[in-house]
Amino acid sequence: MTGLSVVDLHAAHGRSPVLHGIDLAVPDGALACVLGPSGCGKSTLLRVLAGFHPAAAGQVVLHGRMLDDGRSQLAAERRGVGLVPQDGALFPHLSVAANIGFGLPRSQRRARVGELLDLVGLPGLGERRPHQLSGGQQQRVALARALAPRPRLLLLDEPFAALDATLRAELRREVAATLRQSGTTAVLVTHDQDEALSFADTVAVLRDGRIAQSGSPDELYHRPADAAVARVLGEANLISAEITAAEARTPLGTLPLAGPAPTVRSGLALLRPGRLRLTAQPVAGSVPAKVLGSDFRGHDHRVELRPGVAGLPDVLIATSDRSWPPGSETYVSAIGPAHVLPEPAAGGDRP
Template sequence: MTATTPPPRLEIRNLVRRFDGQPVVDDVSLSIAPGQVTCLLGPSGCGKSTTLRMIAGVDLQDSGTIHVDGKLICDTVFRVPPERRAIGLMFQDFALFPHLSVGENVAFGLKGSDKRGTAKRLLDRVGLAHFIDHFPHHLSGGEQQRVALARALAPRPKIMLMDEPFSGLDNRLRDGIRDETLDLLKEEGAAVLLVTHEPEEAMRMADEIALMRAGRIVQQGAPYNIYNSPADKGAMAFFSDINVLQGRVQGALTDTPFGRFLAPGVADGNAVEIVFRPQHVSIDFDRAGKGPNPTIAAGTPARGIVQRARFMGSESLVEFRMEHDGQVLKATVPNVFLPKPGTPMWLSLRRDRCHVFPAKN
């Protein structure tokens, strides 16, 4: 007997939401398995929170469907009420009730005779059982976030939706709270959809990233693949600083001061952009390659003049004005490397880390 593959815990198909006739969410589809964390990543205003609101049931799509465990819960005619969707919600402001104790907040909405016992067990899992009779204003921001997590998990939701839940936390606390939250969510086996505009947060937490722009998902995959194989220049730039060389294709090749680059699939005469990150630039004092950050560089070195150098904590950022066209390129070097402005140096590129994209008008 052949085992059947279980359906995704959460699946959305071709969701569209318009405001004043303009699509804010435009044909968005994704699926999440139990225990999987997917990050919906993108800039403010790209449609992330609107997508979350439709899944939660507090907003209604103009078209498309939403499914939980293979069962339809919402289309444009049929709609399961929000309270019956087995979906937990966490927001950046925590939304705790100030007039209820910590234990009462966690137990809010639970049924049964042992609501306090359930609240105490969950608070114990987040290390806050001793605050069960305190009020939210007695707690720090990180502690309130953990109470909000315990409250969201109390009904044992199949799906957890999280909208920028860590943005209100101090940077020193954020990493620890994120890791604790992720561990607890994995233990519960919920399918998690996390909305964030911070690439670092998505890379740290997600099993899969769905990169969103102007209402559409432009790329979806594992963090490593999204980072190292970007769909376009915009996807690459969202995760880090980039350098861009302009060129035009002739015979499937593009000439640059760093040598020729292949431009597969681009017709002759069309413009392309060669995009690379600052950490993939090698700096040398001379053309022989005696610089501070040797790499697997290839091709022709090009000379640049140091404009500025800054120490960033774990690395140094050096900006060069290139002699061939005056363009400014950035390079990063591990540790401290602060050459004086006006110093001439030779730059080479990691060919295996350069991406060639058709130029957009």
């Protein structure tokens, strides 16, 4: 059974439309992520789900209950939809325990608050005040507070954005584990593709108020529907290709197709940076290239290249486990199957 189902949802700020027909289905107990740049409408979508912004048209249904049908809205406090805002928004005048117990009936508070403090890994901190906690602890308390009344749906609004990089990754894993453990259906909105890919079971890419594509993180990363989605999920080399029955012919050689052959005759082959290999000597199918720059990232080097043959993008991006001094000559070749995207229309998003 579908936990959350959003059908043809429209919403506007005043007279300017923000969401133009969103369709989204989140199965019970799944973690979904809405990914998009700022201004794409993802916060508005979240606020419609939470009940703080009315839908102009469409339906929002949670566990068979209509939350919003474009005409009437169920009040936010009667939805059973929890919310974890970006900076936690803990009640500064209440202790940690009182924050967590805020949405609970008095009789359940004592037992449930202790349980939740354990769940988020903060046992014994119930008497602290919000300002005595670190940023990561505050977010954990905000999560515990939202989970306390056992919401049917939990909404997370870029909850890790204010944290530093290490803590962000750690807390992300922890929160995902906590949510899976408690079986909560959750929707996370973010502009950070790493967050989306590592956190969610389902990712929906939101662009200009529409869902551009949704699917599993793996599907979106390796088989995006178009060039823009490919770029939103990470760096991409898009190389024009001629399509035959089972192959894509590119200037980097002929590559097997990753999926069923598309109907088009020509398109763009998607090669993520990890699919390009750099060698000092020419190998079969390789083309010469000049190194423009190289960033050491610890686990690998990110290398920007200018290919020496026509028909390729001006700049290619590859990863390599050795450093390449800028200006040096190298040979680049492609590995493995390629996913093929339709060629964007003229005047559209050129690779």
